[in-house]
Amino acid sequence: MRAIWTGAITFGLVNVPVKVYSATEDHDVQLHQVHDADGGRIRYQRRCEIDGKIIPYEHIAKAYEAGEKTIILTDEDLASLPAERSREIDVVEFVPSDQIDPIMFDRSYYLEPDSKSVKAYTLLRRTLEDADRTAIVLFALRQKTRLGALRVHGDVLMLQALLWDDEVREASFPALEERTRLTERELDLSNALMESFAGDFAPEKYADEYQEELRKLIDAKLERGDTVDTAETFGEEAEKQAGGGEVIDLMEALQRSVERSRASKKPAKAESSTQAGKKRKPA
Numbered sequence: 001m002r003a004i005w006t007g008a009i010t011f012g013l014v015n016v017p018v019k020v021y022s023a024t025e026d027h028d029v030q031l032h033q034v035h036d037a038d039g040g041r042i043r044y045q046r047r048c049e050i051d052g053k054i055i056p057y058e059h060i061a062k063a064y065e066a067g068e069k070t071i072i073l074t075d076e077d078l079a080s081l082p083a084e085r086s087r088e089i090d091v092v093e094f095v096p097s098d099q100i101d102p103i104m105f106d107r108s109y110y111l112e113p114d115s116k117s118v119k120a121y122t123l124l125r126r127t128l129e130d131a132d133r134t135a136i137v138l139f140a141l142r143q144k145t146r147l148g149a150l151r152v153h154g155d156v157l158m159l160q161a162l163l164w165d166d167e168v169r170e171a172s173f174p175a176l177e178e179r180t181r182l183t184e185r186e187l188d189l190s191n192a193l194m195e196s197f198a199g200d201f202a203p204e205k206y207a208d209e210y211q212e213e214l215r216k217l218i219d220a221k222l223e224r225g226d227t228v229d230t231a232e233t234f235g236e237e238a239e240k241q242a243g244g245g246e247v248i249d250l251m252e253a254l255q256r257s258v259e260r261s262r263a264s265k266k267p268a269k270a271e272s273s274t275q276a277g278k279k280r281k282p283a
Contacts, residue, residue, distance in 0.1 A: 003112070005141060009124065009150065009157075011091030016121050017114035018089070020141075023158060024108055029214050089139045089150065089159065097134045100149055103168055106161040110153075121157065128152050136162075189255055196261035 003019040010016075033042040046055045062078070064071045113121035128135065128151065135150035137159070147162040 001110075004109075005087075007087035007089055007139070009089045009091065009111070009137075011135070014120065014124075016124055017116070018111040018121065018157070019114070020159065021110045021112065022107070023110045023153075027208075028211055029218065086140045089137045089148070091135045091137050091150065093136050094128075094131070094133045095136055097132050097151065100134060100162070104162045105149070106163055109159040109161075111150075111157040111159055125152055125155075125157050128157075189258060192258045193261065196258060 001021045003021055005020040006018070007020065008015050008017045034040060035042060046057075046060060047053065048055050061075070062073045064073065111121075137148045137150050139146055139148055139159070141161075147164060149160045149162055151158055151160065
């Protein structure tokens with residue numbers, strides 16, 4: 001990994017120099033646009049609407065429209081802002097970890113200690129871990145002042161950018177304002193269904209099926225000289241399920257789901273018992 005930013009965690013008189021790394025990466029297959037007739041690459045040009053010329057990056061500035069007036073902000077203007085020059089991850093308070101709603105989490109970053117600050121880094125990590133607290137911080141990254149959560153992730157400190165309070169929308173749906181009566185039987189069936197699917201989360205069990213199939217399609221087209229259509233690659237389309245649209249009672253739906261889940265587990269248990277019996281027989 002390559003550090004994207006260097007700075008220091010600061011709180012009070014304590015200063016912990018760190019390097020910042022992106023904690024996640026995108027594995028999606030990258031596609032670009034082409035002309036379907038000849039495969040020519042489609043490119044977008046940065047053309048000025050006044051003189052019609054294509055503008056190079058070094059002559060492109062940012063602007064803000066204020067009604068009939070436009071304020072142009074140059075790179076020098078933006079670089080002069082205090083937040084942009086800051087290289088500090090400033091701790092403003094330590095809060096109980098369970099007080100941060102996951103909806104506020106944005107991008108995640110790993111923090112590596114500077115070679116001269118391993119002890120201070122370890123001390124801060126252990127303090128947060130023992131107290132089960134998260135540090136709320138302010139920092140600047142890519143021309144934006146950001147709110148963040150500094151917390152423990154395994155043996156390292158992780159910085160997670162947080163959305164600002166006004167960036168989280170309020171959920172207000174008329175249907176939920178109506179009073180809904182739930183019976184004990186419905187709750188029992190719903191809990192039984194949940195328990196039938198209960199388990200421990202293992203992220204490695206899940207994969208992006210769309211990206212996997214997209215890669216298969218691309219590989220197939222390469223092998224066949226880019227002349228194979230989707231139907232030849234994946235075979236005939238499965239027959240669509242007939243019917244649909246039948247409205248069933250909530251109780252019935254829950255009951256069916258519970259029964260189906262229990263039934264799917266019975267053969268496995270029976271087979272397991274049979275195999276166990278075979279193992280107990282003497283050779």
